[in-house]
Amino acid sequence: MDNTIKHALFLTGWAFDTGNKNLLKGNAQRVLVSEYSKEMEGNIFCPECSANLYRSPKDKEFSDNGKAFFAHSRGIETDCGLRSKKPKGKKYDTEEEAWKAIQDEELVIISSFIKDEPLAPAINPRPFNAEHIEDIDGPPANVPIVRHRGEDFTLPSKFKSVRGLVRSFNDNFYRYFHLPGKNHAIKLKDLLVNVETIVEPDDQPKLYYGRIKQSYLAGPNDTNIRMTELKFSKTAEYKDFYFKASGTRQGQKGITNDSNDRVIIIYGKVTESGIGLSIENVGWGEFALLPQKYENYIYN
Known part of the structure; x- marks a missing residue:
């Protein structure tokens, strides 16, 4: 994930000084570096702070070192996390500021990932597809994201599924979780850990990503374990x-x-x-395939 800003928001006539940021994020076209054209200049x-961007190089596809x-x-x-190469945790001055970030879909508090497959309701259970359930309202959570040390905010949380993260991955990529x-x-982009960089066990749960090398059942039935091997840099x-x-x-999940x-x-x-x-031993909502159209966000 070399290029910090994977896509720009393109909206003709919008201005940073006077424009509504929610309008920009709701109506702008997401443009990859490779999709940029001269007519988009200005x-x-x-996607995070809504300030103006430019593309480099301006008049050719790639620079002399092959990058754009x-x-x-x-x-x-x-104050934009995409200006800094070092991952930066987001802090808020007031509880109202944090609430607004949640309402503007800039911040998501995850109480936990969904462990068990949701069941159809007893009344009017059809049509029902658990895979369409991406998050469930969680309890109020005491969260230490205040700038003043030793204080917590009480904020609404979600029980989330990884599928909910990958479905709109281009937008979630820059959200704070x-x-x-x-x-x-x-930011989600800084939470993701490439399996190929792992050198030892880690008992702290994290969001890992990897490319599938092969996948097979270790037995004759679907109730057996499926062994999904990920590409990995061997160590001693x-x-x-x-x-x-x-x-x-x-x-x-389609695997x-x-x-x-x-x-x-x-x-x-x-x-x-x-x-x-x-x-292993992961819950129903703790893994998902990344849609192929978003793979270039994490693999250049």
């Missing part, structure tokens, strides 16, 4: 990396023998498994 904006990127225009100073047990709200101690869950559960080269995102712990590492 009308592209940052979006950057903030000079003259507009904003507060994960269970954490002290900061962090660990030779492979697997995601393990039942064939039924992985099948619900089959034909899922090679797809990207999966998983919330879980990394444990030792035989000669390698694995993520």
